[in-house]
Amino acid sequence: MAPRMVPSALSSPLRPLWQPLPLPVSLRLDRPSLDGRSFGREGHNRNSLAFAAILGGAASAQLRSTRRCTHTSRTSSAVLAKCIADSNADVLEGLKVTDSHFCHGWTIAQLQEGYRYCADDILCAHLAVRSAPGAKRMLDMGSGIGTIGLSWLAQQPRPFRQKACTMLEAQSVSVALCRRTLRTCQIEDSVDLRHGDLRETLTLESIGGNFDVVTANPPYFTREGGVHPSHSQRAHCRHELRGGVLEFCQAAATQLAPDGHFCIIHAAPRVPDVLRALETCGFCIRQRVNVFFRGNCKSVAFVCKLEAHEGTANAHAGASVAEEKIEVQDADGTWSPGYVDICRKMGL
Secondary structure, three states, X not given: OOOOHHHHHOOOXXXXXXXXXXXXXXXXXXXXXXXXXXXXXXXXOOOHHHHHHHHOHHHHHHHHHHHXXXXXXXXXXXXXXXXXXXXXHHHHOXXXXXXXXOHHHOXXXXXXXXXXXXXXXXXXXXXXXXXXXXOOOEEEEOOOXXXXXXXXXXXXXXXXXXXXXXXXXXXXXXXXXHHHHHHHHOOHHHEEEEEOOOOOHHHHHXXXXXXXXXXXXXXXXXXXXXXXXXXXXXXXXXXXXXXOHHHHHHHHHHHEEEEEEEEEEEEHHHHHXXXXXXXXXXXXXXXXXXXXXXXXXXXXXXXXXXXXXXXXXXXXXOOOOEEEEEEEEOOOOOEOHHHHHHHHHOOO
């Protein structure tokens, strides 16, 4: 996207943080749903049964059934591709999907009435890139439609490393949307998309750990807090229906490399909960970023490392924490120059 398009596209006022935000650039110009068969590659050179298990449900059962009557390995990739396409089609059937313009010429699949990515996603990816510029492997937990992971991947040198980015998401509809995006952008080989719950030990063990950077944008409301949206995808993105900030921090601690960075962003009123979770899980805060909308601090991001690898003296002797303020929206409702610059650097 041409940089000159960014300022004018960013001039619209922002909605409240916990509502779907208008996309920060010409991403707002949504196109009608595209025919997925016209894009991407169909096959994956992986163990087909293991990969089908990630898909779960009908796709896994269909693949097992098909393999019982298949006698040549040549058909496995074609069968797997069909299972993936059928599974995604079943999950998204009847839903209004838009393929919105994204960074560096990519598009991202979103539900018209579901969760749509927001400024906090972009800022979390921005901090991940900035805090670990040499990172080779990245994990985004609770990855949703893939915004943070894709934004991070887009900043990496070409050609992308195979499985440079791993995404873990529990909602089947979000996984299906993200898989559609990967196929459309032809980056399936660079992303290891997992359908699973970060609270499950076996799921985390299967991922492997030792990531240079881990990111998280957990739900901002407790299970009991606020009104649950009627839309299931939005409800799970907004409320802690599958674990909260503590579970995200616990999972991150098991997946981070010894010198890795953990970037997490959360609603400002929940900062005490985030601080308790980080301390409980042995994280040392290196940086705090206060995110402002119209003069009010709405979100706070933290860049952390594990205490065991920071050294006891640094972790417990009052080591200073760098603080930063990012204005996303000025008091008059316009996008701030600082946020516009971040979007430009991210290729939006």
